[in-house]
Amino acid sequence: xxxxxxxxxxCALTLxxxxxxxxxxxxxxxxxVSFFIFLLLAVACFVGSTMRRPSLLWEMLDEIQSKRFQKxxxxxARALTGDQHD
Numbered sequence: 293x294x295x296x297x298x299x300x301x302x303c304a305l306t307l308x309x310x311x312x313x314x315x316x317x318x319x320x321x322x323x324x325v326s327f328f329i330f331l332l333l334a335v336a337c338f339v340g341s342t343m344r345r346p347s348l349l350w351e352m353l354d355e356i357q358s359k360r361f362q363k364x365x366x367x368x369a370r371a372l373t374g375d376q377h378d
Contacts, residue, residue, distance in 0.1 A: 297337030304330035 304327055310316065311323025342349055
């Protein structure tokens, strides 16, 4: 995850709270516009960092999948042996 993207996301969420709050005056339209601009910039940073290092995304997905299959194999082995302890 890009650190600039994370900073932009935090800024966007802060502007969203102030721009779309219950007691926000109607004159404060710049917070609403800034919220969407910062949100789009954060998404662009995240997509850009994923496009630069797509292998990291696939490594994470492979690791999650291998852990899931490892748990499945362990539970199947326990079922075959009749051992129900964790």
